[in-house]
Amino acid sequence: xxxxxxxxxxxxxxxxxxxxxxxVGMVDRDYTGVIDPLYxxxxxxxxxxxxxxxxxxxxxxxxxxxxxxxRQAISDATGVPFDHxxxxxxxxxxxxAVYHTPLEAARAYQEICKNAxxxxxxxxxxxxxxxxxxxxxxxxxxLNFVRHYLLSDGSYGGDNFGDFKNNTxxxxxxxxxxxxxxxxxxxxxxxxxxxxxWQAHPDYNTGIGETNISADFPGALxxxxxxxxxxxxxxxxxxxxxxxxxxxxxxxxHGLETYRDYGxxxxxxxxxxxxxxxxxxxxxxxxxxxxxxxTVDHELEHLLPQAMEIWDIYKTQGNKxxxxxxxxxxxxxxxxxxxxxxxxxxxxxxxxxxLNALSLGPVGFVTCTFEMASEHAMELKEMAPF
Numbered sequence: 001x002x003x004x005x006x007x008x009x010x011x012x013x014x015x016x017x018x019x020x021x022x023x024v025g026m027v028d029r030d031y032t033g034v035i036d037p038l039y040x041x042x043x044x045x046x047x048x049x050x051x052x053x054x055x056x057x058x059x060x061x062x063x064x065x066x067x068x069x070x071r072q073a074i075s076d077a078t079g080v081p082f083d084h085x086x087x088x089x090x091x092x093x094x095x096x097a098v099y100h101t102p103l104e105a106a107r108a109y110q111e112i113c114k115n116a117x118x119x120x121x122x123x124x125x126x127x128x129x130x131x132x133x134x135x136x137x138x139x140x141x142x143l144n145f146v147r148h149y150l151l152s153d154g155s156y157g158g159d160n161f162g163d164f165k166n167n168t169x170x171x172x173x174x175x176x177x178x179x180x181x182x183x184x185x186x187x188x189x190x191x192x193x194x195x196x197x198w199q200a201h202p203d204y205n206t207g208i209g210e211t212n213i214s215a216d217f218p219g220a221l222x223x224x225x226x227x228x229x230x231x232x233x234x235x236x237x238x239x240x241x242x243x244x245x246x247x248x249x250x251x252x253x254h255g256l257e258t259y260r261d262y263g264x265x266x267x268x269x270x271x272x273x274x275x276x277x278x279x280x281x282x283x284x285x286x287x288x289x290x291x292x293x294x295t296v297d298h299e300l301e302h303l304l305p306q307a308m309e310i311w312d313i314y315k316t317q318g319n320k321x322x323x324x325x326x327x328x329x330x331x332x333x334x335x336x337x338x339x340x341x342x343x344x345x346x347x348x349x350x351x352x353x354x355l356n357a358l359s360l361g362p363v364g365f366v367t368c369t370f371e372m373a374s375e376h377a378m379e380l381k382e383m384a385p386f
Contacts, residue, residue, distance in 0.1 A: 003048035009123030011116035019105035023093030035214035044124035060095035092202040131185040134277035135363035197365035199238040207258030220263025280361030307338035
């Protein structure tokens with residue numbers, strides 16, 4: 001007996017004016033081209049009790065104030081309660097910075113995205129159809145890594161800091177989460193809907209270029225998996241802010257040279273495991289949304305004093321050139337990277353303002369509305385209701 005209805009909506013969300021791309025150094029990265037389009041995707045779920053939730057994933061970095069206003073606008077337009085709307089971001093650095101609020105183009109882009117989200121919700125709600133559920137969790141083979149390391153002299157390092165000239169990487173400093181969750185909704189008379197939950201932070205260096213718009217590997221994953229399986233695919237990142245594609249410890253990079261190679265490899269992996277997805281008899285779902293604060297000791301211990309000095313050189317002295325030079329010396333990408341470290345320190349933590357979790361039968365996944373921190377991936381999973 002069917003007890004769950006599932007609908008799918010997707011809308012393109014492209015800027016109509018040149019603006020900075022998100023992520024580190026965004027102020028100096030006005031986009032110059034488009035590799036592939038950005039989307040806002042919505043999956044609508046209604047269970048046997050009549051409860052409806054909207055699960056969103058959007059192809060850019062999160063923004064606290066934007067996400068709150070977006071959820072309220074969706075709620076006003078659809079009647080779905082505010083706290084039944086879960087919004088995640090793929091965290092790609094190759095998308096416009098919606099959080100760059102002083103910029104007029106960013107404010108205009110927020111409205112474009114908000115309207116696209118409303119249309120995606122309306123489409124998903126109208127598209128709902130009864131569905132059987134198949135779900136599973138698989139473990140991938142070295143397709144992601146935590147970019148914090150233990151070095152041979154016992155010190156701590158990472159992609160952006162640490163003495164790699166005189167040391168070698170001996171181990172991950174934090175555990176990564178190699179698990180991929182796949183949920184397939186088999187709908188009567190309509191295309192099936194698939195949700196993939198995976199931890200890895202898109203990286204604009206992998207064949208995209210620093211100033212091109214792209215959905216990065218989540219877009220490639222959706223395209224490939226949707227084509228191979230003839231399904232509608234929604235990709236949801238887990239707590240992936242510090243977890244990247246491939247591996248820096250082993251030489252085994254799977255021959256994945258670009259973001260598209262990586263996304264298509266993930267899609268192939270998910271598709272290969274379709275036969276292992278188990279039917280879910282109890283299709284009532286549970287969700288949780290909670291505020292979480294997790295400390296990030298390595299930044300406070302290793303980087304904060306230097307970051308504060310760098311930011312003071314830029315902010316107080318107005319010497320951006322010198323600030324950037326000092327940032328490069330300690331492995332940071334720019335003085336704005338130092339600013340981000342200072343900002344997190346002022347909060348006392350990398351603050352996960354909202355942790356969202358969904359459980360459907362025996363399987364569930366975790367995602368974050370706002371800041372992400374993969375070094376706490378296991379702790380986040382323990383907080384989930386499954």
